[in-house]
Amino acid sequence: PSITRDVTIEIPNVTWEDIGGLKDLKKKLQKAVEWPIKHSAGFSRLGISPIRGVLLHGPPGCSKTTLAKAVANASQASFFSLSGSQLYSMYVGEGEALLRNTFRRARLAAPSILFFDEADVVGTKREGRSGRNSAVEERLLSTLLTEMDGLEQSKGILVLAATNRPQAIDEALLRPGRFDLVLYVPPPDQESRLEILRVHTRSMSIGDDVNLQEIAEHTEYFTGAELKGLCSEAGYVALREDIGAKAVCGRHFQAAMRSLKPALSETEIQ
Numbered sequence: 027p028s029i030t031r032d033v034t035i036e037i038p039n040v041t042w043e044d045i046g047g048l049k050d051l052k053k054k055l056q057k058a059v060e061w062p063i064k065h066s067a068g069f070s071r072l073g074i075s076p077i078r079g080v081l082l083h084g085p086p087g088c089s090k091t092t093l094a095k096a097v098a099n100a101s102q103a104s105f106f107s108l109s110g111s112q113l114y115s116m117y118v119g120e121g122e123a124l125l126r127n128t129f130r131r132a133r134l135a136a137p138s139i140l141f142f143d144e145a146d147v148v149g150t151k152r153e154g155r156s157g158r159n160s161a162v163e164e165r166l167l168s169t170l171l172t173e174m175d176g177l178e179q180s181k182g183i184l185v186l187a188a189t190n191r192p193q194a195i196d197e198a199l200l201r202p203g204r205f206d207l208v209l210y211v212p213p214p215d216q217e218s219r220l221e222i223l224r225v226h227t228r229s230m231s232i233g234d235d236v237n238l239q240e241i242a243e244h245t246e247y248f249t250g251a252e253l254k255g256l257c258s259e260a261g262y263v264a265l266r267e268d269i270g271a272k273a274v275c276g277r278h279f280q281a282a283m284r285s286l287k288p289a290l291s292e293t294e295i296q
């Protein structure tokens with residue numbers, strides 16, 4: 027079987043408008059990723075070399091993957107996605123082969139964005155590794171470093187990596203010319219929660235009595251993923267009450283909020 031089969035290739039249809047909040051972060055990504063891809067001629071004319079890698083870190087469910095897709099869409103770039111644990115779980119040698127192959131395909135399909143989720147699984151600090159699997163990690167990490175260093179000649183490819191554990195990332199990945207830009211993707215504040223709720227209720231039929239502002243106030247520590255879950259749970263509650271329901275109302279959201287608890291707490295956000 028072809029190893030290329032395991033790579034997800036898609037042209038993401040996610041746009042900036044699908045992401046609530048994170049205004050500054052979107053601007054930073056536009057500048058670091060979208061401009062160099064869209065205006066590569068201008069960059070080479072002025073002799074500026076664009077960055078090759080961006081590391082996104084932050085708690086799960088706060089849109090790291092969605093941001094990577096949105097920036098690919100905005101840049102009109104092909105999107106390749108790989109995950110550290112996927113590579114790690116493959117047979118000896120296959121993980122490196124898939125990694126190399128994905129870089130190769132990204133070069134052929136340039137401009138491309140290569141999204142590398144759970145980057146810490148491959149790029150773990152050497153001292154933090156467990157003995158038994160250390161060799162596997164070492165080989166994957168050195169393949170990743172070689173591929174990233176090789177990006178110099180190939181224009182129009184940018185690696186976006188994501189992790190929930192930035193402190194576990196090997197310093198080798200953070201050296202100049204690799205992941206030059208490190209961005210924190212925070213859990214949403216109240217204003218962002220309101221925007222996220224607006225995004226996820228956009229295509230729902232909601233009653234006039236639904237006060238999204240109030241829901242945003244009462245969902246402290248909810249991540250974007252949990253707010254999305256809250257909206258669909260409210261829909262389930264409405265249908266359970268009446269399978270012919272025409273709209274999701276305030277009481278359905280209230281019931282959904284009572285049944286869901288955020289996974290994050292204050293200490294994890296600090």
Ligand code: ATP
Nearest residue numbers: 044045046086087088089090091092222250251254
């Ligand atoms: P993980 O670390 O678990 O991979 P992640 O940070 O990559 O998580 P995503 O996969 O991008 O998070 O987000 C999970 C879901 O939550 C997505 O379906 C997305 O639509 C929703 N979501 C998260 N943050 C936002 C946001 N700011 N606006 C709108 N939707 C969001």
